[in-house]
Amino acid sequence: MKKLRSERVKGNDERGDSFEIFSGKAEIICEGSPAYTLNLLTLGGIKVRNVKTDNDKTRFTLTEAELPQAEKILTENGREYTVTGVRGPKRGIREFFRRYALIAGVLISCALVYIYSTLVAEVEIRGLENVSESTVAEAVSEYVETPRLFAYPDLESIEKAVLGCDGVAYAKVVREGKRIIIEVVEELPEQEITDTQSPIPLLARESGTITRVVTLRGTAAVDCGDEVKAGDVLIAPYVEAGENAPVPVRAMGIVEARVTRTEQLEYADEASFTARAATDIEARKNEFCASLADYEIFAGSSFSVKKLDKSITISIYYEVITRIS
Amino acid sequence: MGFSVAVKEIMLDKITFSAGEKIFIEGHRGISSYTPEEMVVRITGGTVVIKGESLEISEMNGDELSVTGKIRAVERRKKGEKAEK
Numbered sequence: 063m064k065k066l067r068s069e070r071v072k073g074n075d076e077r078g079d080s081f082e083i084f085s086g087k088a089e090i091i092c093e094g095s096p097a098y099t100l101n102l103l104t105l106g107g108i109k110v111r112n113v114k115t116d117n118d119k120t121r122f123t124l125t126e127a128e129l130p131q132a133e134k135i136l137t138e139n140g141r142e143y144t145v146t147g148v149r150g151p152k153r154g155i156r157e158f159f160r161r162y163a164l165i166a167g168v169l170i171s172c173a174l175v176y177i178y179s180t181l182v183a184e185v186e187i188r189g190l191e192n193v194s195e196s197t198v199a200e201a202v203s204e205y206v207e208t209p210r211l212f213a214y215p216d217l218e219s220i221e222k223a224v225l226g227c228d229g230v231a232y233a234k235v236v237r238e239g240k241r242i243i244i245e246v247v248e249e250l251p252e253q254e255i256t257d258t259q260s261p262i263p264l265l266a267r268e269s270g271t272i273t274r275v276v277t278l279r280g281t282a283a284v285d286c287g288d289e290v291k292a293g294d295v296l297i298a299p300y301v302e303a304g305e306n307a308p309v310p311v312r313a314m315g316i317v318e319a320r321v322t323r324t325e326q327l328e329y330a331d332e333a334s335f336t337a338r339a340a341t342d343i344e345a346r347k348n349e350f351c352a353s354l355a356d357y358e359i360f361a362g363s364s365f366s367v368k369k370l371d372k373s374i375t376i377s378i379y380y381e382v383i384t385r386i387s
Numbered sequence: 388m389g390f391s392v393a394v395k396e397i398m399l400d401k402i403t404f405s406a407g408e409k410i411f412i413e414g415h416r417g418i419s420s421y422t423p424e425e426m427v428v429r430i431t432g433g434t435v436v437i438k439g440e441s442l443e444i445s446e447m448n449g450d451e452l453s454v455t456g457k458i459r460a461v462e463r464r465k466k467g468e469k470a471e472k
Binding site: 104 | 422423427445
């Protein structure tokens with residue numbers, strides 16, 4: 063058997079399993095019965111093309127990928143053949159696509175992933191209820207802009223900026239992918255805790271003579287005309303329940319009394335006292351009346367003069383009916 | 388012929404003869420003989436003899452066969468049947 067391989071382009075496809083899309087065409091001339099040759103190849107899974115026969119020589123083409131298999135079949139069956147040419151993309155191009163394109167693709171992918179990782183597309187603020195989102199966003203905008211590539215915002219500065227907003231008690235800033243996430247915990251609103259259940263008596267705020275008692279809850283401990291001092295119990299924190307033990311309650315009611323408020327004027331010498339005392343007393347009285355609350359009633363005034371070694375003092379007494387509960 | 392039109396079919400769509408210059412055989416069993424003037428193709432239950440000039444196999448694999456050239460006659464022979472004289 064004479065095997066002609068002189069025109070075989072060695073190294074073109076040593077593996078024989080190259081990608082079809084890069085496969086070239088191989089042309090073979092085979093001697094012997096064309097029918098036998100073609101049957102051998104087609105039964106071996108080879109697809110032959112452009113078959114021509116002339117004087118016991120059969121010329122045909124097949125893909126370069128099928129060439130090793132075809133050669134194997136022809137060799138095993140003792141056929142003489144010649145590979146007259148292999149046409150297709152240059153080896154360098156195929157090598158590039160096989161290897162360098164793969165490496166380039168990996169590098170480009172890595173670069174894209176890196177660039178993507180530097181992207182800050184949005185800032186998400188979580189946990190806001192009472193604080194305005196625009197307030198927080200404005201505070202943050204100084205440190206981060208969106209969308210932006212190659213952004214490396216200082217998360218600590220953002221956190222401080224958010225904490226500087228009114229009503230923010232706690233802030234945590236994290237970067238997740240292309241988002242900056244700001245988690246905010248707001249300050250709790252101040253709540254006045256009022257206990258209306260505990261049995262507490264109603265006490266006098268000022269000393270005076272009781273003029274009116276209105277008991278809403280509890281038991282009155284004073285009557286009209288009684289003299290009370292600041293801190294005395296006006297309404298006791300219980301309610302009589304017949305034969306049963308008194309029921310403790312939170313005392314509540316309105317107690318009015320005539321109270322006396324004093325004011326002193328001091329003069330350095332008798333001359334100034336004589337000149338200004340009458341005017342000053344009248345002015346102070348008017349001023350006092352103007353300062354009274356709606357529920358307070360001015361009931362009269364009096365004054366006394368006391369002469370000391372180095373000064374003269376006037377004490378003004380204002381009588382006012384007011385609430386002392 | 389600038390176009391290809393199926394004009395005759397033999398053996399239940401297995402063989403398509405197009406415009407006198409192309410024949411397509413599906414489900415062949417191999418080639419018995421092949422010259423530029425005559426080709427004998429084995430099929431189930433017999434053979435197909437293609438006669439003409441410059442006969443070429445444009446494509447062939449284990450199942451399909453496409454022949455081009457100046458085709459003058461296509462003859463089907465059943466198994467055991469001899470050629471007509």
